[in-house]
Amino acid sequence: MKELEVISKTVKIGNTGERVFNFLCDFRNISQMIPPDVKDWSATEDTCTFSVKGQLITLQIIDKEPFKLIKITAADGSPYNFNLWIQLKDIGAYETAARIVVKAELNMIMRAAVKKPLQQGLDQFVEYLKILPY
Numbered sequence: 772m773k774e775l776e777v778i779s780k781t782v783k784i785g786n787t788g789e790r791v792f793n794f795l796c797d798f799r800n801i802s803q804m805i806p807p808d809v810k811d812w813s814a815t816e817d818t819c820t821f822s823v824k825g826q827l828i829t830l831q832i833i834d835k836e837p838f839k840l841i842k843i844t845a846a847d848g849s850p851y852n853f854n855l856w857i858q859l860k861d862i863g864a865y866e867t868a869a870r871i872v873v874k875a876e877l878n879m880i881m882r883a884a885v886k887k888p889l890q891q892g893l894d895q896f897v898e899y900l901k902i903l904p905y
Contacts, residue, residue, distance in 0.1 A: 775882045779871040779893035782901050788838040788861040790905040791869065795841055795857055796832065804899055818846065826850050852876045869900050 784791055794800050798814035805812050805821070812821045817832045828849045834842035841857040853875035860868045871893045877885065 773877070773879065773882065775873075775875045775877050775886060775889075777873045777875075777886060777889045777893060779890075779897045781868050781870040782897045783862065784867045784869055784901050784905075785865060786867060786905045787865060788859045788867040791867050791900070792835075792838045792841070792859055794903065794905045796835055798830070798832070804896070804903070830855075869897055871897055 797816045798819040799816060801819065802812060802814060808823060810822045811827075813819065818829060820827065820829045822828070828851070829846040830843050830849075831846040832841060833844050834840070838861070839859055843855040843857070845851055845853050853873060856872045858870050858872065862868050873889060873893065875885075
């Protein structure tokens with residue numbers, strides 16, 4: 772299997788890196804951003820479980836670099852093996868740049884099937900980060 776890498780667009784968030792980081796480091800805060808096709812959402816601070824199209828997925832925060840980086844991976848038992856990085860950078864007194872990088876081990880057919888929807892999903896997610904009430 773070959774690795775697929777998808778990088779979201781970079782957005783500017785009108786808030787400090789510290790506030791954005793602290794919000795995103797707790798999966799319980801993400802509840803308000805869950806799209807309707809995601810079912811059975813449950814979360815603790817460091818893990819979340821949900822189903823999409825009948826597949827159960829568990830995510831786990833595995834590393835945090837304060838105010839800069841949150842590393843998330845699929846936990847054991849999830850149908851896909853991937854890593855997700857939320858990258859933050861202070862660019863002003865009250866402005867933070869954000870982007871998301873996903874790397875996944877997928878076969879050629881799956882890579883072709885998920886690349887475009889994953890890109891669109893990541894871009895939508897980072898756009899939503901601009902309007903959250905941190």
